[in-house]
Structure formats: C-alpha cells, structure tokens
Amino acid sequence: MSKMKKRNTAAVAMLMVFGLCASASAAFDEHLNEYTLDSVVVEADATKNKFGDTITEQSYYRTGGDVKVISREEIEKRHYTDISEAIKRVPGVAFQNPGYRGGEYGFGSQYNNGVSINGDTRVIILVDGRRVDNTASARVSSTSTSGGKGTGVILDQVTNMANIDKIEVIKGPGASVYGPDVVGGVINIITRKGGDKNVGTIDLSTGSWSKHNYALTYSGSAGDDNSWHYFLSANRERSSNTKYKDGTTGVVNTLPGSRWKEEGVNIRLDKDFNEKQNLKIWYNYKAGEDGYPVTAPSTKYWNKDSWQKIMFNYIVGKLDANNKVATKNKLSGESNIPGYRTIYNTRALYGQQNEFRHNDLDITYTFDKGNGMDSFVRIYNQNHRYLTRGRMQFSVFGGAAGIGFENYTSLYPNGASEAQLKAWMDANLVPFPGTADSETVKNWVSKYGDPNAVNTVHVEKNRGLELQLVKTIGVNDIIASINYDKAKHDSINTKSNTSQYLKRDSILGYVQDKIHVSDKFDVTPAIRYSYFKSINTDMTDRSGKQVAYNNKGNVSTLTPALNAQYMFDNTSSMYVGWTKICRPLRPGDYSLTDGVFKTPLEDEKGDTYTIGFRKDLSDKTSVGVHYDYTRMSNAIATLPIWSDADNDWKSTAVNAKEDKKSFNLTIDHKFDDHFTLSSAYAHAKDVWKAKDGWILDPNWDYKNADDLNVAINSLRPQNHYSLNLTYENGKLSTGLLTNWYTGCNTNAFSDNRFLILDWNLNYEIKKDMTAYVAVTNLTNEGYETIYKSRNGIGAGAMPARCFMVGMKYTF
Template structure:
C-alpha cells in the first residue's frame, strides 16, 4: 500500500510542479536538434508534438506511450555497429545474450533476443511491417522452454548503414503492432535518399581481430528529383571474443564466438506528388557465426577438471579410490558444477551457424494526409539457416551421449575395485575429448579420428509473404485508420537424428488480421484512441511424425485497445493505455500437449495497462515516469507441477497466472549547449501462480528452472540505473554511457551489482573525414545480465574491454 501511495504521490507531483516553457526540446531522445523526416529537415518546433512525443514517419499510429527514438545522428556520432548496441542504453531494455554473434537455431538462450520491461513478447518491425514468421522455430522450437518472443534475431535484420531511426515502444503501444506485443515494439525505419547525392565509406578495426567495412551512397537522379535512391553494403568480422570471469577475475577467450557477416540493401522511392509515392526496398544479409552458447567457468578451466567433469558426464561418478558409484549423464550445473565447460568441445569441430536473409518490400502510397498514409504493400521474406553441430565427447558414441552406458561398462569391467589416479587419468585421456585449450596436435588428432570438422547437420528455411492494405482518413476531429493484412508463413526443416538419418518436416500457417483505429482529438489538449482488432490463425501441423503431439487448430480472436493522452499545460502531459492481449500458440514453442494436467495448452490471454507522465521542470530539464502492469490470466510457462505418473514434481509446460509490473523514471537535463545528461532508473517485478487444479512445488526457485520467463526477479538484475552523458563542441563529440545493475541474486550472479562504462569519441578532422574511437566495457568489468539454471553461475559472462578505432569518409 505504501508503494502505491508513493507512486501516486510522485505522479501527482510531476503533473503539478511548475516552471518551464514548452515541450519542444529533445527530452528523452538524444540528438534531436534536427533530423530528416521524409526528405524535409525538421526544425526544433516540429521534432516533438505538443504532448512531447518525438515525431517519426510512423508516429501517427500511437497515442502517448513510453517511446524512445534512436536517430541517425546518434548512430553516426556514437558509431553503433549493431542494433543491440544502439538500444542497450534505453531503460527497461535487456538482452538474453548480448555481445556475441551466433547461437543455435531453436534455443532462445543462445540467440540475441531482446526483452522490454522483462517481457520477451516483443514485436520487431521494419518500416512498420512485422518481420517475424508465424511458422518459425527460430526461438523455442527445440528447447520447449524458450522465449515467447517472435523469434527474430535483432542483429540479423539489416546493417546499421540502412537504418535511419529506431523506435523503441514499451508496451503494446497501438493496435497496428498486434495483440501479442505485450512487452513492446522495436520499429526500424530505413533510410531514404535525399535530393543531394551523398556517399560514405566507414572502415574500423579493433580488439579480437575485429574489422568492419561499410559503404553507402544515396541521392536522386539529376533529371528526375522525384526519384530517390539509397544503397549500402557492409562486411563485419571478428575473431574469438574475450570475456572476464566473475569468480576468478581471469580474462579468457570464448572459443566459437568468431563471426563473418555481410550485407547489401537498396531502397528506391518515386514521389509522384505530395500524396502519392512508390517504394521498393530490398535487403540481403548473410553470415557464418560461431557457437558462443556458454562462457567457460574459469575456476574449472584446466586439464584435470576438464577430464573429471567430462568423465562424470559421459561415464559416471567415482569415490576416493576412483571406483564408480553412479552412472553418468549429469546434465546440469546443479549436479555437476562447471558442466557447461564441455560445450567448448564443439569449438574443436568448427561448429557454426550460417544464415542467409533475403527481404523484399514494395509499397504504393495512394494518399497521405496529416502524416497518415493510405497504402498497399506486398512483401516477401526468404531466410535460410544451416547448422553444423556434429562432435564427439568420447569414443563411446554420439555427441552428447555415453553410448548407452558403454563407457560405464568398460570402466567398470577394467577397474571393478577402483584404481590409482594415474591409471584413471590415462584411461580418461585415451577415451575422452582433449582439453580444448590444451595440446593443439592432440586436438587435431582427436577431430580427425572422430569424423573431422562438422558437416551441415540441420537445415531450416523460413519463408513468408503477404499483402497489406491500409486506408487513412480525416473526418473532422477523427483520424481514422483501417488496415487488413494476409500472411502465408512456411517453415521447412531437416535435422540429422541419432540414427544417422534425417527428420524432415514442413509447416504452413496463414494469418488474417484487421483493425480499425480512431484517434479522436477531443479537445486541443486531449486525444482519445479506441481500436478494435481481429486476428485469425490457420491450423498448423508439423509433418514430422515424431512431433504428432504438437498443438494444432485454427484460432481467431477480437482484441481491444484504448489509448489516451492529455496535456495539462504546455509543460506537462500524461498518457494512459489499455490493451487486451492475445497470443496464439506457436508450433514447437509451448504447444506440447500435456496428458497429465489437465488438457492441451491454451492460447495466452491477458491485459496490459500503461500510464505515464512527462513534466518540463525548466527550459533545460524534463522528467518522465512510466508504469506498466501486465496481468496474464492464461500465460504459458514451464513450472514444476505434481505429476501423478511419476509421483513427484515434474517440469511441465502449463497455463498459469502471471502478474508483472515495471517502473521507469528518466531525468533529462541540458547543462549548456555543449553538455547534456540523461539519468534513468527502472525496476521490474513479476509473480507467477498456479491455476486451479495445479499443485506447484513449494520448493520451486530459480535453480529449478531454465525458463527465463518464470523467474524475472531471480534470473535478471532487479534494478537498472543508467547515466548517459554527451558533450559536443564544434568538431568534437564524445559520449559516456554508464549502466549500473543492482539487486542481483548471488546464487545466480557472480556479484550483487555491476557497474559498466562505455565511451566513444568522434572528431571531424576535415569536412569530409571523421575519425573515432569506441571503447566498450571501459573498466574491464566482469558481469552477466542473465542466468541459465542448466549451465550455472557465470555461464553468460559478457565481453571484456574492447577498443574499436575507425574513420568515416564522406563524398
């Protein structure tokens, strides 16, 4: 009750405080002195509307909300090399695995997924179009305990040269984004060529053999200034990343974290007149990334512990006389501390993940009024993923197996009464994979004797195409938008099985969506936006016989949303939003039919409420607060539920209740025309409860689950403070970003708090040449931002200090 009273008091004080002129300066978005909006340079009085919202090409969809915009100017000055790097400064934004490229198809922990306010149900858009595939198994398809996200890897969408702005919207925001945007939305707005021809070449190099090259050229045809073009190409590569271990302070190399990625894209715009245009966008990106699934635990990263751990996993445990006491298969860190070190066996076999993305988008705008667009769109996406994941732990059988007890039986027969350390060690070295950081010749011989570098073991293709039609009309005080879309999603999969053959599957899913939204300008100070949305998803069925227990069935639902915004005076405004959530089951995600309790899983449903205020405390200071409340009456998670058949508690995917809250507060201040500051704090909290008929294990805690959705306050830092300072004076620009994570549970993290510093400097050497340096993790702090119960403490250690030096030439 005291917390609620305090929150209400803070909001009231923000609204009632005096001072200030008007909400026209940048506020919570950096570098908004001027920027390009539809080929028109937007001056200071048009950067934000009267409510203090930053204006973009897509902002007409939303009413209020907690929205941050990363501008092109900020990208240029800060020299962000990927999307995760660009948005990590935003309060409430966290990542499952930031800092490393690569991962494994189907496992959310091993991909660069994003969470907003602790919720992985985040929608990713490019120019307002969803880029996920409804049939995807990209995240959660294999683990059964993966993220609820839409399966989009942020850093595989497009290159940074192609991005003009990034909108980060906390909460559902608007009906256009979908009824499943529980956590929020990330909208990437691509670059459009201007009237003047312009090009740039950006070259940088730095730590760990990192090299980046980016070329862009844009403008318009001399004889037709209504035809604009933008083109960019890039290549990025790096050797294995180094990280700092939080337990020992050692700096180690993460084998398998190397990558090489390339991309090319273009956009052509034909402006027939102020209200009619045609846009063609094409994007290609491909790469071969490593397999950085877990950082080794330094205290066990030596040859003796390597063979001890591997022996216990593959063969079994032994007593002080090296006599076997238990058979192997100790597949968690709780049972075998340092267990995740054996993942590095994969690095010996050139394990990698290749991706090839081709995206095509054609939009004809047949009317434009008050910034709102009426258009028809056709899009096509074709994404391929190739995995190499064949390796051998031992000479007894498959990659992770122990040959059905072959190793146990052989050792038991050889040493039935135990043996000496020397004999045990010799036996282990002759039959188990060598230490990955040990004798290079021994590693080469092992790989050659056990099949050589891995061939392609699994192949996936995600393809989807669709049509979208939108009509916008101004009717007096009403800005009405109606939209319908149709999407065909396909997923083709081929995986090598343990018998040496392949499991082949093919999945289709069709989606119809439609919504109508009416932004009512009730008064000059009050906007009210009700919306109605309908979505229908066709039935799906995996053709793989082994997956016949997957959820099936077509489903459709109406959802509703109401957003409002009110301006108390030119210095203060408030917003409110309510959205009814509907997230359909996705194949392989959480759609296991549980035969024990009590019926097949049902679609996720719930409600999200958002409320926030902005207050200008003077000409140079703005304060903003945002509160988000999520109440999922039918959320899905993996929880330890009583299993009658096992007569014990068992981890089962079930529908449960979830209540989550998040609170963000941001203070922005301009000290003078050179130095600016943004200070923020955010806190997230959630609670899960079993539904009627369930018996939840009373001992349940973070050590019992690797489902990141069910333990927000155990698997992530509780508090996040951020300080963003920028200084600009003539040709010099420099920025310092401080992230402070506190309230960490030391049974999941290596320290109670982590203080991180990132610094960059940009200097205009000539009017055509900028030189720059970017230092990440300036103080070389050992830290983690998430925890995986299976892999254990410290298994998600983030990169150590790195330096990148570069130059950008404009022509």
C-alpha cells in the same frame, strides 16, 4: 528496516512523487537537433508534437506511450555496430545473449540473443512498420521444454546499421497496428531514404579481438525533377573469438567459438509522383556465420585435469575415493557436475558453426496521404535460411548410451589407480580445447569430427499483402488495415534423419480512430481482428514414418484497445492506455502441450494497462514517468507442480496467471550549449500463480525452473540505472554512457551489482573526414545479463573491454 533501506525507500518515493507531478517532453531522446523525415529536414522544434511525443514516419499510429527514438545522428556519433548495442541504453531494455552474436536455431531463448522490454520477451520487431516474425517459425523453443515466448527474431540479423535511419523503442503494446500479441513492447526499425543531394560515405574501423567493420553507403536523387531517390549500402563485419571476464574468478579468458563474420547489401528506391503518391522498393540481403560457444567456460575449471574429470562424470559417472564408479547414470548440469558447462566448448574445438542468409523484399505504393497518415498497398517476401554445421562426439564411444561406463567398469571393476584413470581418460575422452598440444586436438578432430557436415537446415518463408486506408473526417483520423500473410517453415535434421514442414496462413485487420476531442485531448479507440489458421504439418521420423502433431486448430479473436492523451499546458501532458492481449500458440509451444501432466496449453490471453506523465520543468530540464501493469490470465510458463504419481515436484509447461508491473523514470538536463545529461531508472516485477487446481511448490525459486520468464525476478537485475553524459564543441563530440544494474540475486549472478561504462569520441579532422574511438565496458567489468541453473553462475558472461578506432569519409 535499516536506516540505509529507509533512506533508499524515501529517495525512491520522492522521485516517484516528483515524477507524478511532472514529466518529460524530450525524455531520454538524444541528438534530436535534426533528422531527415521523408527527405525533409525537421528542425529541433518540430521533432516533437504538442504532447511531447517524438515524431517519426510511423508515429501517427500511436497515441502517447513511452517511446525512445534513436536517431541517425546518435547512431553515427555512438558508432553502434549492431541494433542490440544501440538500444541497450534504453531503460528497461535487456538482452539475453551470453556475449556472442548468434545461437542455435530452435534451442530456446536462453541460447539466442533475444530482447526483453520491462522484463517481458513478448516483443515485436518491425521494419518500416512491417512485422518480420514468421508465425510458422520454430525458431524459439522448438527443442526446449520451457514454453518460450520470445519474438522468434534475432534482432542483430535483421539488417545492418548503415541501412537504419531511426529505431523506435515503444514500451508496451503501443498501438493496435502492432498486433494482438505485443506485451513487452515494439522495436520499429525505420530504413534510410535517399535525399536530394548525391552523398557517399566510407566507414572503416578496427579494434580488439581482430574486429573489423567496413561500411559503404551512396545515396541521392535522379530524374529531371529529382523525383527518384535511392539509397544503397554494403557492409562487411568480422571478429575473432571474444574475450570475457569471469565474474566469479576475475580472470580474463577467451570465449571459444565466439568468432563471427557478416555481410550485407541494402537497396532502397523511392519514386515521388506527387505530394500524395509515391513508390518504395526495399531489398535487404544479410548473411553471416558464427561459432558455437553456447556458454562461457568457468575459468575455475578451465584446465585439463578439471576438463577430464567433468567429461568423465558426463560420459561414465561419478567415482568414489578408489576411482570406482559410484554413480552409474550419465550426469549433467551444474548441480551434479560443478563446471559442467565447460564441456559445451567441445563444439568450438570441432569448429561447429551456425550460418544464416536473409533475402527480404518490400514494395509499398502509397496512393494517398492526409493529416500525416498514409494509405498504401504493400507486398512483401521474406526468405530466411539457417544452417548448423559440424559433427562432434565427446568420446571414442560415440553417442551410444552406457558404452563408456561398460568399458571402464569392465577394465577396472574395483577401481583404478590415478595413473590408470589418467591413461584411460587420455585415450578415450575428447582432449581439452585449451591444451598447448595442438597436434592432439588436430588428430582427434580429424578422426572423430567433421566441421563441414551439415546437421540441420531450416528455411523460413513469409510473404503477404497489406492494404491500409486512412481518412480524416472532422476531428476523426481513421485508419483501417487488412493483411494476408502466408508463413512456411521447412527443416531437415541430417543427424536424426527427420524432417518437419510447417505452414500457417493468417488474416490480420484493425480499425483505429484517433479522435481529437480538443486541442488538448486525443482519444484513440481501436479493435483488431486476428485469424490464425491451424498449423498444417508434415513430419517424418528416422524411419520415414509420418508423425502425428499436436495441433490446436484455428484461432479467431477480437482484441480491443483504448488510448488517450491529455495536455495540461505547453509544458506537461499525460497518457493512459488499455489493450486486450491474445498471443496464439506457436509451433514451439505445441511440442509442449502434454508435458508431464498431460495439460494441453491454451493461447496466452490478458490485459495491459499503461499510464505516463511528462513535464518540462524549465527550458533545460524535463522529467518523465511511465508505469505499466500486465495481467495475464493465460501465460505459458514452466512451473514445479506436485505429482501424485511420482510423489515429487515436477516441472512442466502449463498455462498460469501472471501479474507484471514495471516503472520507468527519466530526467534530462541541458547544462549549456555543450553538456547534456540524460538519466533514467527502470524496475520490473512479476508474480506467477498456478491455475486449474495445480499445487505449486511452496519452496519454488529460480533453481526449480529453467524458464527465464518464470523466475524473472531472480534471473534479472532488479534495478537498472542509466546516465548518459554528452559533450559537443565544434569539431569535437564525446559521450560517456553509464549502466548500473543493482539488486542482482547472488544465487544467479556473480555479484549483486554491475557498473558498465561505454565511451566514445569523435573529431572532425576536416569537413569530410571524421576520426573516432569507441570503447565498450571501459573498466573491464565481469558481468552477466542472464542465468540458467543448468549452466551455473557466470555462464552468460558478457564481453570484456573492447576498443574500436575508425575513420569516416564523406564524398
């Protein structure tokens, strides 16, 4: 071992030992000076309970755990424009979005802005404690071959930032209430409630790439006793094409088709009948459209000559030295055609786009409260619509296989001169999107494209009824809940003339008992019952014929959990937890049940264990350590397995064993009344093993599988360090966020480490008016957060430096 490696190993070991002896009661929670909790201002000394856990409206569900709460104050001072931007600073949280807002419905998690916590995409998204995913949805991997395990929720499409009061980021299962399939963690979005005073805000900002954000809020109370509370918000956001820096060449380029625009309206009405009874009505509308970039082009090949050669290889085949077709088959992928991913940007040339529209309604009547817990009945309805628009083709030959090859070889059976080849490509292949000759592009698009044509329509509907009862009996805080959910998914593919209808009902219930064994010790056993009805399916092919669907039948399971928390003294505490996991197969999995080896998939099952420590070293310094271990006996993965029939290694979706370990360390320090520093470290590692006697490829690495979750150790940075320095002084506040990613595999990333800086500054011009500046990627770093072997290194380039300036007025 080298001296440098020895020093690094020793340093990490010291930090681990130091953290195991101590931990943080305020670990990595910024701006907790005060926030609104159910219309009551909670001062700093009440934002934490005696164990050091941050208190929120739903914190009574959990016992211990590693939880980061992003407050409204932090959202406003950092000027986060979307949810992913707000939580990317949390250690262990990573995003798979390749630098743009949306992604094609059902095209796999690699092309959607999914989120992972401690390396696991099995994350649950909540709004006010209610799950927003759809169990009949085919959003993730309906057209993939990777066995996607994402949440099926596009995080930035849930609601707008003006509507959010707090965001809870919970690592690991957290509590039985969140469901039997929580592995990576939970993101709970808590919405804003109107206060006693009538207050309005106007927030306007503009910046790089013609980004414009407009947000309006108005809140207050009504009635003689101010028992009615209302909060209203409206927003509109838009941006032209994003810039990105190619990590392999250092060139700053425009990401074609990355433009987007969104708008939303939120209304929340609350009626407080008395201290124990209230009614909440919440309506959320959000709609938007984004372009269709898929991946960032490789700037090395972003020119007309390379474009035409790549397109020729894709449409016709590879040429020899005499420009004669040497490889007849149509080729694809970065390994076969260097620069292959540039052809994806044909979609941007044709103006293809995705559109979404959400209408959500949640009505909750709380009829009793006790010891911080709520008894309520809730009805909800989600209606989500997704649409892909725009027709295109790569050549004059359309989509018919082999026509381009036949045309070229018939004209030039023995090869062609450079001039002949050039003329053939100009006449028959889609022109280079970055060409200066805009008329050529316009003529091609008008002749072979239709930007208004609808390709696919997906409609997801989800409605349900939930009843929760709470009761305190002596030292026992008991919660019992049952939820009936009806989920539907309709899709029509106008290109292939096929349709699909999916329906799934489910009944979910749990009982949890938080036992206050002593003033210092809480134990919380829980058991959850989950019943997922067999998916009811109606599918038709091009001819209108009914298509059989591989259905796995009803799922009925009990999943126990046990969590405990102990306080050593007023400065230190620890927590431990165990949860049984069961993630029923989703529609995207069903399409993969046979695969290459006819191996029907089974529900994902396993166990998750967590342990954590907190310690206040002084009134200014605190430390926290979190460790979790997940052991899945049935995890879905795409693995290279030996095929006797093909005498080769073949990748297929199978159930496999997965062991995942993650470690988080946080240290917070307040220097004085002005400066505060929060630091954190996160690391995760997976080990995958084949089941059922299959033989894995001994040389298997990231190149042999497309599934991000399988080769996660090579497809993500090994280490994530974060430093967050804030300064507050009267009318001025500023913050510098540093994210440092190290241990990146250079076979998958453009560098082995990335240093990303985000900076913001706020100045109160007068009492009701604040000006601000926010800069992301301050040093204009070229970096990526994902890798897909088909597209090559740098395909997931993240946005370049972006400046935003704005003004907020309160009235």
